[in-house]
Amino acid sequence: MTIKEILEHEIVAIGGYSITPIIIIWIIITIIVSKLVLRMVLRFVHDSDFVKTRLDRGRRYALEQFIKYLIYAITFLLIAQNIGINLSLIWAGSAALLVGIGLGLQQIFNDLASGAILLIEGEIEVGDVVVIDGTAGKIQKITLRASHIETANKIVMIVPNSQLITSNVANHGAANINFSRFHVNVGVAYGSDVALVKKILLQVATENDMVSKNIAPLVIFADFGASSLDFQLHFYCNELLYIERIKSELRFRIDELFRQHHIEMPFPQRDIWIKNKLTIDQPQPTVRIPEGQPNIPTIEKK
Secondary structure, eight states: OOHHHHHTOOOEEETTEEEOHHHHHHHHHHHHHHHHHHHHHHHHHHHOHHHHHHSOHHHHHHHHHHHHHHHHHHHHHHHHHHHTOOHHHHHHHHHHHHHHHTTTTHHHHHHHHHHHHHHHHOSSOTTEEEEETTEEEEEEEEOSSEEEEEETTSOEEEEEHHHHHHSOEEEEEETTTSOEEEEEEEEEOTTOOHHHHHHHHHHHHHHOTTSOSSSOOEEEEEEEOSSSEEEEEEEEESOGGGHHHHHHHHHHHHHHHHHHTTOOOOOOOOOOOOTTOOOSSSOOOEEEOOTTOTTOOEEEOO
16 A cells, blocks of 8 residues: 555545545645744734834734634634535535524623624723622623633633623723822721821821832811711822732731820710600509410500
8 A cells, every 4th residue: 555545545434524644634724824824923923023113012912812713713724624525515504503592692702792893992901900790800701702800819700701791880091101000998986186187097008118209199178077077088009909908017016006196086976765654653464374374475554
């Protein structure tokens, strides 16, 4: 048996298509070449000064994703052609398949379209810190269907892209770059020295290393509360993922300094008025247990 006969020997026959060693070799070569081309193109996009000067990090990531999916699709079509599948049959079958399962995959198509919008527009990019449904997290990855968001608890949430498009999402930009304003509520007792309270709150914010030194903190006398004088300490910080820990540190320090300066943080107070209360001289009701019914007491008034 010659080498040609060995290469053209039928290994598997499926319908009208047959798999031979030469076809397997071509498939392997196609996959290897596709991987090499993909690696070279991605390296060019990632390292090229031409691309870096014209596209930001998020747009470069989007371009890399589109190139990857495009090369995958071309590789699949080349393999199908090597096997001997008529590509026109693939297009016809794809159209029929999309019509048949379109209704059942509406949400997936919605996520795919939303992913394309995110990658093209670049309103939300890899590295941005976002708040969605009250949870803050850093964008780790954006694919066509879903985005991976890492929270402060080191938990990765997989969020459908349609949710990022249709929901109210607060984008705080890239971590450690943009500053956002936060506040801590504080209540002190009536009669406290409000000037001293303001001084202590500003001192607490200034001492904390995580609070921005570029933008000065602010103390607002918010209201005369029901049982306290209400203040708000406003400060700027770029560590959104750990903001609750920073607020906790500020509260610990506020409590410590308030104790040192004898500033009281009161408990809520309520006055209760009782109408028609009993007096000491007023006859009290007595309890009488009828004979034969030991478990059913009755009340008599004198």
